[in-house]
Amino acid sequence: MDLHSLLTHLSNQGVKLAANGNSLDVDAPKGVITPNLRSSLAEHKAEILLLLHQNTKDAPCRDAPWRVSTIVPAPDQRYEPFPLTDMQHAFWVGRSGVLELGNVANHGYYEIEGKDLNLDQLNQTLQQLIERHDMLRAIVLPDGQQQILQTVPAYQIEVLDLRGKDAEIVTEKIKATNIRHESSAGIQMDKASAKKVKITRLAAPHRIT
Template sequence: MKTVEFVSYLQNLGVKLWIDGEQLRYRSPKKVITPELKQSLVERKADILKLLRKAHKNTQSDAGSSIQPISREQTIPLSFAQQRLWFIEKMALSSNAYNMPLTLNLVGKLDYVALQKSLNQIIARHETLRTTFSEIN
């Protein structure tokens, strides 16, 4: 079994692995780490440390290339899914197929201000809820 497969097997058992200085540490549910499994951990320690360091390094380098917001000054092209929805709507094929009606029956006193603030927070957090499509030319 390759090191990656062994580590994946451990994760499936609920074993958490991490590096503490130069030491390999683990935490597992009770009775998961058998003497045989512990021996395998000891034997593979160097390879596991190497794998964890490599994974950590890749995670760190990916952090610098995270998704950055783009300027809203220019026209932003539609994604393929957005183009599909636009086309379906323009061809009058949708008949509001993407609408999901829902009725809520609230019991008790409603705090309108709290409801408005919470909805505004959700809208502010998720750009897709603020997205509009304008036809140009």
């Protein structure tokens, strides 16, 4: 049982967890903690203790064994720098060459083929997405915080037109401009263009990467 499923199950059963130094205190109705649950608690003890310590370290008192952080909207701070999540921070640190097996950026790569693309309309649609979704305008600052930019320069999809070219030239050009290799090397996260969309026009269907 993974940690999320375990905590959900325990909550539904009325179980309360509390950190007592390096020990995990379990307050449960009689008969609820089965041998399997006891084994799962032991397996995830370190993770649970970490969560409990994080949730209670700033609490002025310990009336409750654990608490859930409340998310409060702050629209007036929408464009102010804010911390990375733990996972984002791990990705950010791992993309540097400081750690063994590092120097590889977390990235997503998609390649789509299509026919009769309206390139102007596609570019306009992409621009609308960027304007609508804040995280498409997010950057990571040198101090490890992230920030949503209020405005960014208009994005222009790069187009490589290989229609009518010899097969050998087509293969060479596609290989030379393939953003799959650029992604693995890393993209500058402190720039508004931390995303790349390219279109290759071929005699056959267009290719979008």
